[in-house]
Amino acid sequence: MQYYFPPMAKLNHHFSKLSGNYLFPEIEKRVADYRQKTPHCKLMDLGIGDITQPLPASAVAALAGAALEMGKQGAFRGYGPSEGYSFLREAIASVEYAGLEIDPSEIFISDGAQSDIANFQELFDIDNRIAIPDPTYPVYLDSNVIAGRTRALLKTGRHGGVTYLPCTEENEFKPQVPTIPIDLIYLCSPNNPTGTAMDRKLLKQWVDYAKENNAILLLDGAYSAFITDPDAPQSIFEIEGAREVAVEFRTFSKSAGFTGLRCSYTVVPKGLKIYDFGSIHSLHALWNRRHATKFNGVAYPIQRAAAALFTPQGQKEVKALVSSYLERARLFRQGLANLGYTVYGGQDSPYLWCKTPPKVSSWNFFDYLLQSHQIVSIPGSGFGHAGEGFIRFSAFADSSALGEALQRLKSG
Numbered sequence: 001m002q003y004y005f006p007p008m009a010k011l012n013h014h015f016s017k018l019s020g021n022y023l024f025p026e027i028e029k030r031v032a033d034y035r036q037k038t039p040h041c042k043l044m045d046l047g048i049g050d051i052t053q054p055l056p057a058s059a060v061a062a063l064a065g066a067a068l069e070m071g072k073q074g075a076f077r078g079y080g081p082s083e084g085y086s087f088l089r090e091a092i093a094s095v096e097y098a099g100l101e102i103d104p105s106e107i108f109i110s111d112g113a114q115s116d117i118a119n120f121q122e123l124f125d126i127d128n129r130i131a132i133p134d135p136t137y138p139v140y141l142d143s144n145v146i147a148g149r150t151r152a153l154l155k156t157g158r159h160g161g162v163t164y165l166p167c168t169e170e171n172e173f174k175p176q177v178p179t180i181p182i183d184l185i186y187l188c189s190p191n192n193p194t195g196t197a198m199d200r201k202l203l204k205q206w207v208d209y210a211k212e213n214n215a216i217l218l219l220d221g222a223y224s225a226f227i228t229d230p231d232a233p234q235s236i237f238e239i240e241g242a243r244e245v246a247v248e249f250r251t252f253s254k255s256a257g258f259t260g261l262r263c264s265y266t267v268v269p270k271g272l273k274i275y276d277f278g279s280i281h282s283l284h285a286l287w288n289r290r291h292a293t294k295f296n297g298v299a300y301p302i303q304r305a306a307a308a309l310f311t312p313q314g315q316k317e318v319k320a321l322v323s324s325y326l327e328r329a330r331l332f333r334q335g336l337a338n339l340g341y342t343v344y345g346g347q348d349s350p351y352l353w354c355k356t357p358p359k360v361s362s363w364n365f366f367d368y369l370l371q372s373h374q375i376v377s378i379p380g381s382g383f384g385h386a387g388e389g390f391i392r393f394s395a396f397a398d399s400s401a402l403g404e405a406l407q408r409l410k411s412g
């Protein structure tokens with residue numbers, strides 16, 4: 001039998017390789033279903049890492065002031081520079097990257113680290129070999145799957161054509177340098193979900209590896225403000241040579257409560273080169289081109305709010321915010337440990353990485369916590385195969401929710 005297919009638009013067939021829904025909406029869906037069945041339940045939400053404290057006062061004042069400017073003839077602004085206003089880029093360079101020789105022009109302002117990380121792979125040929133930590137933030141893998149950079153699904157459920165860098169108890173959740181050549185390497189420090197920050201020695205090994213292999217490191221530093229370990233650099237640019245091999249993604253979402261405002265930045269050093277059949281190109285120039293084509297910039301009042309975080313008062317407020325979330329993480333970790341759970345993270349990160357009871361899978365434990373205790377968590381296996389047997393709790397949750405969750409777990 002012959003089939004006739006009329007001419008029609010064709011799907012990007014790589015979408016079919018994605019494993020079901022994106023992790024966080026899938027959790028939301030399951031929680032919504034549960035809520036519908038048990039409308040009177042009081043859920044303790046320790047799931048998605050959304051902030052629960054209001055914006056720092058300096059940011060609010062700047063936001064309001066800039067909003068008023070927008071209503072005044074002669075003061076309002078239309079399109080801004082797609083790469084961000086210089087007042088914000090300069091503030092970031094001089095405060096966040098003080099002493100690290102990052103020029104403001106190397107900083108691109110955007111609406112979220114998630115979108116920048118997902119989009120950055122567009123600059124690279126489809127044949128590049130990629131490596132990602134396992135477990136980690138699902139965006140690195142999913143964006144490469146959609147782009148067609150991965151091959152068919154393997155029997156194990158993993159994607160062909162991807163080198164997974166296991167982050168397990170055995171290696172203290174630190175992705176080790178591979179023995180094979182890789183072109184693009186995603187790193188996340190402190191790692192979401194394990195909460196582990198990479199130390200100086202390991203980051204140096206990665207920088208050296210990238211130099212030897214002409215590879216590029218894409219470092220997600222969304223939670224860098226939460227690092228307390230003096231041996232774990234907040235920026236990869238503290239490592240000598242990183243300017244030639246690394247891109248860094250950061251956000252105001254978690255450190256300053258901007259999840260609802262949307263503002264982030266990506267640092268692309270001008271010394272970073274990319275090869276194309278014998279010719280050499282500047283990655284900075286390419287990202288600039290891509291950004292200008294696909295993005296019209298973050299709203300002026302939001303950039304003003306972000307810039308206010310770099311004033312002495314703004315810095316004080318951000319530090320207080322970060323410390324308060326870390327204190328919640330510390331108390332929750334201690335509480336879980338007292339109940340007999342094995343817990344990691346929570347010291348350089350707002351996330352706690354907790355082992356499920358023996359022989360209980362991540363999803364089964366997620367279901368148990370939801371149905372028996374009305375606690376929302378994130379199953380570790382949702383972040384990758386090596387996350388199986390773990391569950392992630394977010395200490396961005398309200399203190400009262402964290403305390404109540406412990407009480408519920410205690411009562412069995």
Ligand code: MLT
Pocket residue numbers: 024047048049050114192
């Ligand atoms: C998380 O819960 O891992 C984050 O909130 C997700 C994100 O930042 O996109």
